[in-house]
Amino acid sequence: MVKKTPFYKKHLEYNAKMINFFSYLMPISYRSIKEEVLAVRNNCGLFDVSHMGRIEISKKNYKEFVNYLITNDVFSLKENQACYACMLNEDGGIVDDLVVYNLKERILLVVNCANLEKDYNHILLINKKFNCQVKNISEEIAQLALQGKKAYEFLSFLTDDNLSEIGFYFSKETKILDIPVLISRTGYTGEDGFEIYFDKNYAERIWDFLFEKNPSLLPCGLGARDMLRLEMGYCLYGQDIDEDKDPLSANLSFIVKFNKDFIGKSALLKIKEKGLKRKLVGIKFSDKIIPRPKMNLYDSNNSLIGFITSGTFSFSLNCGIALGYVDINYAQVGFKVYLEDKNLENKKEGEIVKLPFYQFGSIKKIKKSEKEV
Amino acid sequence: MSLVLENLYYTKTHEWIRVEEDIGIVGITDFAQKELQDIVYFGIDESIIKKELKAGEKFGYVEAVKTAADLYLPVSGEVLEINKELISNPAIANQDPYGKGWILKIKIKDKEELKSLLNSEDYKKHIGE
Numbered sequence: 001m002v003k004k005t006p007f008y009k010k011h012l013e014y015n016a017k018m019i020n021f022f023s024y025l026m027p028i029s030y031r032s033i034k035e036e037v038l039a040v041r042n043n044c045g046l047f048d049v050s051h052m053g054r055i056e057i058s059k060k061n062y063k064e065f066v067n068y069l070i071t072n073d074v075f076s077l078k079e080n081q082a083c084y085a086c087m088l089n090e091d092g093g094i095v096d097d098l099v100v101y102n103l104k105e106r107i108l109l110v111v112n113c114a115n116l117e118k119d120y121n122h123i124l125l126i127n128k129k130f131n132c133q134v135k136n137i138s139e140e141i142a143q144l145a146l147q148g149k150k151a152y153e154f155l156s157f158l159t160d161d162n163l164s165e166i167g168f169y170f171s172k173e174t175k176i177l178d179i180p181v182l183i184s185r186t187g188y189t190g191e192d193g194f195e196i197y198f199d200k201n202y203a204e205r206i207w208d209f210l211f212e213k214n215p216s217l218l219p220c221g222l223g224a225r226d227m228l229r230l231e232m233g234y235c236l237y238g239q240d241i242d243e244d245k246d247p248l249s250a251n252l253s254f255i256v257k258f259n260k261d262f263i264g265k266s267a268l269l270k271i272k273e274k275g276l277k278r279k280l281v282g283i284k285f286s287d288k289i290i291p292r293p294k295m296n297l298y299d300s301n302n303s304l305i306g307f308i309t310s311g312t313f314s315f316s317l318n319c320g321i322a323l324g325y326v327d328i329n330y331a332q333v334g335f336k337v338y339l340e341d342k343n344l345e346n347k348k349e350g351e352i353v354k355l356p357f358y359q360f361g362s363i364k365k366i367k368k369s370e371k372e373v
Numbered sequence: 374m375s376l377v378l379e380n381l382y383y384t385k386t387h388e389w390i391r392v393e394e395d396i397g398i399v400g401i402t403d404f405a406q407k408e409l410q411d412i413v414y415f416g417i418d419e420s421i422i423k424k425e426l427k428a429g430e431k432f433g434y435v436e437a438v439k440t441a442a443d444l445y446l447p448v449s450g451e452v453l454e455i456n457k458e459l460i461s462n463p464a465i466a467n468q469d470p471y472g473k474g475w476i477l478k479i480k481i482k483d484k485e486e487l488k489s490l491l492n493s494e495d496y497k498k499h500i501g502e
Contacts, residue, residue, distance in 0.1 A: 033439075
């Protein structure tokens, strides 16, 4: 069955090109991906991300439960603070990557749309030992992502509330148009930005209010979202990470806390002890080329050393960029790799670079001021 | 709705050809550019200039952010010119697919071949519009 988000009519009204994204009809772009990417980098864009899965966990030892589910540490979070994390299977493979909100007397998990059913069943299975309350509230809630260099300014027109108290990866329950909303300073673009959660019945009112108060706001689709995240080197589930990949090889060690227990920990420790075989790296190409998933990577001696998992032509950087897994012996910044392509007679040279590809994201400033507090 | 011009011939693979005496100007249709979306580059080798290519022969490819597609010549002919402006600024195929976004000019070998192409009405049906 094809599903629609509460903003479906708005997408049509704004002339979006729609695609079926894991059974959700979603906008891929409204006018052009380039315009939308550059709007977020230089101004502000609005994304409908209501297709994401939202699961609320409360009652009993809900924090212990979530802490056992995820690789990051729930107990290190203050109230209203959020973190990025992974859920693993017993073999250390990634079940999903998610954002975990430590709200008042409950935790909100925001998971990938494609994984919602799988995640929900995984959570229910583990919950047999914990008996917490697990609620799938995905269908009841609308979720917007207001992202961009000027997102703070744009959002400030909507509420009298002091947004500056919402630090990076913090959230606040407040009101827009008298409608209760949860606002968090989170996103997937590398720019400053907020995600807004609210009852789906108010979806069109809030959408219209955002554009009324901000005439230069641009609606952005999944095409821009994918390019923006890739320019930051952020992983996409189903491409860069999946159940056959572990978070250490995927460069996600920063969200794995070995000083606590979690599902998959012992398997992950074994992987660590044995040593990683491959690693996810960022590769930048100088030529006009679009690296695509599954393309093979070679070294200068023509030996196969890895493959691409995500690739695009970056409109912020004007070159081809990719994430891919490379044999651990070659996974170093500066190493030259060669891409095969059916259309090209000669392989195209690329170089392993430090992530993010795009170094000028406004998120840097927000993160920095956070550390100074 | 995609723009389909009356005075052009079309292929099922979404190229168009405009005939001016024995010269044919070839491009991709408005429907094609909308399907492809943000076009990043045209892979067309300059070595095809002055070469004679057959109807239906692949003369290059187009890469867009989301997908890539091969380009096929609507009718046989000698390649006279590649649109240099398009090669350096491929996005003009998105902005003006029937005008500034033309891809190449050929000297048509046999005008009879035009009869096997789609007219604007057939092409509209082909794309379901």
